[in-house]
Every structure is written in C-alpha cells, then in structure tokens.
Amino acid sequence: MVPALWDFDLEIPAGQFLTIVGPSGCGKTTLLAMVGGLVFPRQGEVLLDGRAVTGPPAEVAYMLARDALMPWRTARQNVEFGLEIRGQSRDLRRQKSAEWLDRVGLTAFADSKINELSQGMRQRVAIARTLALEPRCLLMDEPFAALDAQTRMLLQQEFLRLWERVNATVIFVTHDLGEAILLGDRVVLVSHRPGRVVADVAVAIPRPRTTEIELDDPNFRRYHRLLSGQLKTEVRAQLSPAEDE
Secondary structure, rough: OOEEEOOOOOOOOOOOEEEEEOOOOOOOHHHHHHHHHOOOOOOOEEEEEEOOOOOOOOEEEEEEEOOOOOOOOOOHHHHHHHHHHOOHHHHHHHHHHHHHHHOOOOHHHHOEEEOOOHHHHHHHHHHHHHOOOOOOEEEOOOOOOOOOOOHHHHHHHHHHHHHHHHHHEEEEEEOOOOHHHHHHOEEEEOOOOOEEEEEEEEEOOOOOOOHHHHOOOOOOOHHHHHHHHHHHHHHHHHHHHHOOO
C-alpha cells in the first residue's frame, strides 16, 4: 500500500480561494476526495464547520478536470441535473438554470445538445451546473487543464468574476503555478508522494484580478520565483529512480 498523504494538516477559512500545486501523484486529488466525503483517511479526520465528514456533504460541490456532462441532455438539462437530484421543483430548476446559463454567456445555447458545443462552452456549462447548487465549498480538480491556452485564460477570468459573486470557499487543484497564483488567496505547495505541505503562501495581490497580472504585476513574479524553485525540487524528487528502490 502506498500512502497518498502524510502528516497533512490544513485549515481553510470560510470564503477563501485556496489553490494547491504539486507533482503528479502527490495526493492532491485524494485530498479533494476526502473533503468531498468520497474516501476517508486511515488516520485523522476531515472537518467541515467543526463536524466530521462521513459522506458527501450537501454544501460541497465537486468539479472535475473533464466536464462530465451527459451528452443526451441539453445544456439546460445538464445545469438542472444536480438540482433535480436535490428534489427542487421544475419551475425553480428552470429559473436557476436560466440565471446561470446567462451568467456564463450561454443563454442562446440552452437547448443545444452537449456534442454541439465547443470544449470551452462545455466547461462553462459545467461551471454553471456546479454553481447553480449554491455550494458553500467548491472542490475543483484541474477544471481548465484540457483547454487551449486562450480559452483557458478566458475561463479563468470568467470564473473569478462568478466566484466573487457567490463567495464560496474554493479548493482548486492545478499543475500550473501561474494559475495557482492568479486565482488563489493562498497557494499551498504539496511535496512528492506521500504529500505533505512544504509551502503555504498568502497571495497579497488585490482583487479583482485579471489574467494580465502574469505579465504586469511585480508581486506576481515575486510569488512565482518564490514557489517555482520548490515546485521543481518536488517534481525532480517525484521522478527520481531512488524513490522506487
């Protein structure tokens, strides 16, 4: 048995946007699964508002790297799916799906099937489906990783705008250090397997932020220099043959 996380202690204030970076296989997705009540630690516990997580909490929503939309449903029906599961009325589902499709700029595509949409549009549907649940805590596992660079930048900006309206707590996993700094109030760097917290940095860049900070903001470059060396060290350690001996 290979431990995914070890001696991992993290406290996240309500409303904080926490980003997590680290090498592949360091336990980032396992951490999200624990917070989401999908798997459980062999030692220790996960607490949400002081209560132990013993199953998927209703106030937590999980957005995967792939959109995980249902191709036989329209964009509107996909946005309504979680609301359906929670037993909300048809009229309320229709109202909320219309509001969120409007917020992500897809009102004109509400009745389109998923295979008629571009990958960027599909991710916007996935964002609308997730935020329509009005989660207090949002788990995001590399949600923009499969997009081309230009679409990724646009959706990063769009998601920041939407998040600032709902103010949910976010735990956002990424391999992209620039994305972590751009989005996060705080960046946690996780070591190679088993994952431990090796850096925990508050990002003091004012909001609202735009993707231009990666080029224009000296604080962004300072944070990037501070964390990039440590991240490279952990990636090298993950790839070292000595680990498998």
